Amino acid sequence: MEYAANYAAGQMGIAPEVVYFIEPENYIVTKFITGKTIPPDVIKTPDYLARVAKKIRLFHRRGPKLKGEFNVFRRVEMLTKISKSNNAKFPHDWDWIMQKTKEVEKALAKDPYTPTPTHNDLLNLNWLEEDVPGDIGEIRLLDWEYARHGRYLL
Incomplete structure (x- = not known):
């Protein structure tokens, strides 16, 4: 599930792109992104919340069918x-x-209730803001191990 979710999210620009998947260990290698984590006092500002919501909604609407269900x-x-x-x-x-x-x-x-692909671990430390000189970098969502179908609230 983690691989399928991370792969799809990478293709949609939500997560770093998956460049290699090692089986049977289930190791995921993603594209390296130079960036920084987003502190709690920053990620809760209206501008960042809008950016976060945009990424989450995209995954809810276009994410892959995932095995299992996450009930918060x-x-x-x-x-x-x-x-x-x-x-x-x-x-x-x-x-x-x-x-x-x-x-x-x-x-x-x-x-x-309509099961929807969800990330389920939106801790601020799972968000990375790309470091792009002179520009606002994309934010990327990391750590897809809890990705399942669940109820989305956005």
């Missing part, structure tokens, strides 16, 4: 269980956050 609600439950079993500390309002999460899931369940 089940993922949060699983990670919460693991964290609690390891005595991790949670925010004081965690129960309220989880209650709101269940409300969002219930509201989304009222809308027909």
Whole structure:
């Protein structure tokens, strides 16, 4: 799945292009891009959010059929269980956050669900801005290991 998603995203200009795939290890070699990560305070600005949304929408609309499904609600439950079993500390309002999460899931369940290719790990460190002298470089989305079909929200 990671290879298929990364390959398609590279062809669409969303990710660095895949130049080689090594089987059976499933190693992906992509084109090297000189660039920098985008800090949290920068990526949340309106200009960057518009650029991010454009790339994500393109993948949602034109991405390949992927095996498996990613459900963010089940993922949060699983990670919460693991964290609690390891005595991790949670925010004081965690129960309220989880209650709101269940409300969002219930509201989304009222809308027909069409599985869509999704990336599922939009951490700012997975975005790279190309370093292009005297110009604004493209942003590229890295790390496609969680790519599956899921519910898109953009």
